[in-house]
Ligand SMILES: Nc1ncnc2c1ncn2[C@@H]1O[C@H](COP(=O)(O)OP(=O)(O)O)[C@@H](O)[C@H]1O
């Protein structure tokens with residue numbers, strides 16, 4: 001049985017239907033990359049999964065529990081949020097807390113872990129994302145890349161079963177994209193189930209098990225990266241991929257090439273470095 | 278003849294200061310505390326658009342901001358006893374109306390008055406906290422009250438602090454109106470001395486200087502508090 005199985009997800013902002021019946025099934029440990037033009041409903045899709053937005057119809061199996069997405073109960077919401085985490089485009093760190101306190105917050109307040117133990121856990125995850133030496137900095141004193149890495153540490157520290165990433169590198173200066181993608185790749189290597197909205201094609205090629213192309217509130221194309229990225233069947237997918245490859249000034253991830261300028265330190269390997277799920 | 282009798286002024290400082298200032302501070306602090314609670318509750322009613330309550334909040338805020346404090350004091354000072362007597366008559370409750378000290382009425386009217394001002398500043402301060410942080414709290418599994426307490430209110434307080442400080446300073450000066458309900462605060466004391474000695478000018482100047490001193494001290498305290506509260510905004 002898949003870890004997540006979403007069927008017929010619909011969502012409207014007022015009379016504007018933004019998701020028009022989305023199906024997606026995610027296995028444990030799978031990395032799903034979601035692409036698509038701006039406004040196609042990618043963020044809304046992720047945000048419906050943890051009830052940050054209210055969907056109108058749909059059914060989701062999440063870790064064995066069946067949820068009516070048209071009528072979430074409080075305990076459904078608690079269940080999903082307890083085992084999922086989210087990384088946002090704008091980091092959304094708590095501005096009045098240091099990096100360390102940001103990571104500790106959920107541990108102490110939600111998981112009820114004692115402060116000194118929570119501190120150790122928080123330090124472990126900040127170390128993992130290369131942020132340990134800045135753990136007492138406030139977000140305002142951190143670069144975008146550092147803030148996003150701290151936000152990833154905050155998400156991972158909760159020990160989630162799945163992490164949703166909504167364009168985690170889109171707000172970053174180009175030279176900071178690589179450091180965040182590297183951390184995400186490491187998370188992927190450790191077997192985390194991930195749903196990632198991103199336009200970083202080389203990253204997708206490297207870690208994705210499944211690439212989903214969305215447009216107009218529906219899934220247009222879905223499949224392994226070499227199919228969707230290299231041999232897209234739908235004209236809309238082709239057009240979109242051409243467009244972003246032009247925008248980024250890159251070929252779609254040729255071997256040995258360091259992707260410029262959008263992912264400086266993120267070099268494409270001859271072979272996938274992250275084993276296929 | 279001198280315009281001001283300096284020795285007299287020095288002599289009346291102790292009475293005005295020792296007897297008047299504690300009363301002024303008591304009215305100010307108690308009303309500010311309850312005003313903050315009223316302000317927070319109203320702000321939440323309005324932000325979460327709680328039916329009925331948010332409309333009531335709007336009317337309440339509009340009334341207390343739209344009428345003079347002096348009038349509010351008079352209404353409460355003369356009105357509450359009338360209402361209490363009516364309650365006594367109707368329900369046989371034995372409330373000792375004449376035994377209620379005047380300052381208790383002042384706590385009520387000043388709390389309501391200041392609460393109406395703090396409602397708006399609290400509301401805008403809460404709305405200034407980026408919603409993304411609230412969402413981050415939700416995805417961590419935090420409940421709405423916990424997010425309010427841990428994420429929103431601490432940051433909103435920082436934003437509102439200058440506003441709160443100015444409101445408190447204004448409130449402290451406005452406690453001077455309590456003399457019309459015979460509360461012997463700073464102005465009340467000055468009036469007593471002036472009535473006894475006919476040294477009106479001197480008494481009121483001493484009162485003014487005391488208010489001025491209090492405000493200067495408060496402004497300094499406020500500056501320190503603001504600096505501390507904003508430490509997370511400083512770039513390291
Ligand atoms: N808060 C909102 N209120 C109304 N419409 C919204 C809101 N957020 C997004 N939308 C609309 O929903 C559609 C999908 O948005 P979104 O999921 O953010 O797309 P994407 O993440 O793919 O760029 C867009 O047409 C957008 O204008």
Ligand SMILES: [Mg+2]
Nearest residue numbers: 042043044167
């Ligand atoms: Mg989006």
